[in-house]
Amino acid sequence: MISAGIDVGTRATKAVLLRGHSIMARAQTTTGFDRPAAAKRALEEASRAAEVSFDSLTEVAATGAGKNAVSFAKKPVTEVVADARGSLHFFPNARTIIDVGVEEARVIKCDDAGKVVDFAMNEKCAAGAGAFIESMARALDLTMDEMGTLSLQSHNTIPLNAQCVVFAESEVVTLMHTKTDKRDIARAVHDAIASRIGSLLRMIGIENQVVFVGGLARNTGLVESLRKNIGVELLVPESPEYIGALGAALTVANEIAGK
Amino acid sequence: MIEGKLHAYSVMRTVAGSSQSAQKALAWALDGTNLERNDIAFTVATGYGRVNVDFANKVITEISCHARGANWIWGPPVRTIVDMGGQDCKAIRCDQNGRVTSFVMNDKCAAGTGRSIEVFADLLQIPIDEIGTLSLNVETEPEPLSSTCVVFAKSEAISRLQDGWDKKRILAALCSATARKVAVLLRRVGVEKELVVTGGIAKNVGVVARLERELGIKSLPVANPTCDPQLAGAIGAALFATDAIGKKEPPKLRFS
Numbered sequence: 001m002i003s004a005g006i007d008v009g010t011r012a013t014k015a016v017l018l019r020g021h022s023i024m025a026r027a028q029t030t031t032g033f034d035r036p037a038a039a040k041r042a043l044e045e046a047s048r049a050a051e052v053s054f055d056s057l058t059e060v061a062a063t064g065a066g067k068n069a070v071s072f073a074k075k076p077v078t079e080v081v082a083d084a085r086g087s088l089h090f091f092p093n094a095r096t097i098i099d100v101g102v103e104e105a106r107v108i109k110c111d112d113a114g115k116v117v118d119f120a121m122n123e124k125c126a127a128g129a130g131a132f133i134e135s136m137a138r139a140l141d142l143t144m145d146e147m148g149t150l151s152l153q154s155h156n157t158i159p160l161n162a163q164c165v166v167f168a169e170s171e172v173v174t175l176m177h178t179k180t181d182k183r184d185i186a187r188a189v190h191d192a193i194a195s196r197i198g199s200l201l202r203m204i205g206i207e208n209q210v211v212f213v214g215g216l217a218r219n220t221g222l223v224e225s226l227r228k229n230i231g232v233e234l235l236v237p238e239s240p241e242y243i244g245a246l247g248a249a250l251t252v253a254n255e256i257a258g259k
Numbered sequence: 260m261i262e263g264k265l266h267a268y269s270v271m272r273t274v275a276g277s278s279q280s281a282q283k284a285l286a287w288a289l290d291g292t293n294l295e296r297n298d299i300a301f302t303v304a305t306g307y308g309r310v311n312v313d314f315a316n317k318v319i320t321e322i323s324c325h326a327r328g329a330n331w332i333w334g335p336p337v338r339t340i341v342d343m344g345g346q347d348c349k350a351i352r353c354d355q356n357g358r359v360t361s362f363v364m365n366d367k368c369a370a371g372t373g374r375s376i377e378v379f380a381d382l383l384q385i386p387i388d389e390i391g392t393l394s395l396n397v398e399t400e401p402e403p404l405s406s407t408c409v410v411f412a413k414s415e416a417i418s419r420l421q422d423g424w425d426k427k428r429i430l431a432a433l434c435s436a437t438a439r440k441v442a443v444l445l446r447r448v449g450v451e452k453e454l455v456v457t458g459g460i461a462k463n464v465g466v467v468a469r470l471e472r473e474l475g476i477k478s479l480p481v482a483n484p485t486c487d488p489q490l491a492g493a494i495g496a497a498l499f500a501t502d503a504i505g506k507k508e509p510p511k512l513r514f515s
Binding site for chain 2: 010033103124125126127131135163164165166167
């Protein structure tokens with residue numbers, strides 16, 4: 001039996017197909033303005049990759065900011081549950097899960113049985129989400145990958161005083177004008193957002209093992225800044241942006257298996 | 260100011276380097292008067308870049324200056340001042356002499372400051388001084404933008420445009436969201452009549468009208484229509500300078 005999970009994010013929509021509990025295929029597409037169309041596109045692409053017909057996919061669960069736009073999904077799964085299920089699939093001993101997306105950051109605490117016991121999130125302020133790094137990368141004329149790489153090369157800690165993305169952008173421009181090393185600016189940007197995610201984590205308490213998922217977990221500079229901030233090693237799965245979609249697919253798979 | 264009377268003024272955008280901007284604004288204010296730089300007996304600098312004004316004899320916070328300036332422009336009944344600038348927003352309470360009794364400010368988040376209006380002026384390609392009037396030109400008042408963050412509000416506005424909203428409606432939603440945030444700040448400090456609005460946002464009728472509606476009180480109109488409410492801080496600083504001359508404070512240059 002095949003189950004599918006779709007994660008409709010604010011930027012990208014991801015789909016994962018499972019046979020039983022093993023991954024058959026995955027695909028992603030830009031969300032854009034038409035969320036139902038994006039969900040359909042991602043799932044169609046995944047079904048092509050898995051060589052199964054789109055119409056045969058009946059066991060579909062949706063998660064993410066646009067989960068309610070997926071009319072062909074059997075049920076919506078909250079992002080918190082999806083993140084936890086998906087992370088525990090790769091790291092069964094995960095107790096703390098961090099998910100940083102473009103417009104949202106979430107931290108989740110699980111007990112020994114993998115049950116969600118607490119969570120905290122920031123969805124109000126872009127300064128604690130990926131949009132912050134994107135905005136600064138644009139000001140610095142760097143790609144997200146370059147931001148991460150350059151940040152790791154920095155040996156200087158410089159403070160970024162502005163809290164707000166809008167104000168921080170001006171501050172970064174000022175730093176560029178005063179000929180501050182781009183590597184140090186990149187690190188300052190990651191340190192700033194890491195400290196905000198760190199505060200969110202301390203609200204729920206940090207317990208080993210800590211897993212970092214979501215698109216921003218691909219940013220090696222952010223991973224390092226966050227590791228330094230919380231003083232704990234972070235486990236990052238191979239394709240961290242698919243964890244939500246995987247988690248949604250797993251909830252369906254578990255239902256089928258009668259768990 | 261000459262002996263407590265407004266003589267000449269200028270308003271211009273702050274460019275890189277607060278000191279040069281201050282020099283230019285001063286030169287512009289003197290332009291067309293029969294005065295020269297040397298005729299100025301005492302200079303007080305205020306505002307965000309006040310410490311960078313190297314020719315000032317003294318620096319005083321913009322909070323004190325706005326209260327003092329508002330007291331001069333509108334008179335002793337002023338008790339509450341909203342000063343909304345391009346980068347922060349302050350709610351100030353003062354006594355009948357224009358002395359500050361308490362204040363709260365937001366300088367952390369661009370939402371609820373003039374900066375958010377600038378961001379939208381840029382996004383929608385509308386001159387900033389037309390935003391207030393345009394925002395009032397809607398048939399029905401839309402819900403305020405629901406996002407707190409300016410970055411998210413921008414995405415929200417783009418989605419609304421996709422839904423077929425016109426620019427005026429977006430601006431109405433922006434101005435009412437801004438007014439709400441300012442009202443929260445004002446309620447924290449407590450609103451007492453009379454209320455006045457200073458800073459650049461005083462010129463945005465869309466925000467001011469909605470703020471008045473939100474609070475259920477009217478702000479005082481500018482008594483003297485030739486006096487720009489954006490000048491309140493500078494007028495306050497000039498009044499403090501007048502005091503210093505009266506008290507015979509030595510006009511020492513701060514950086515000499």
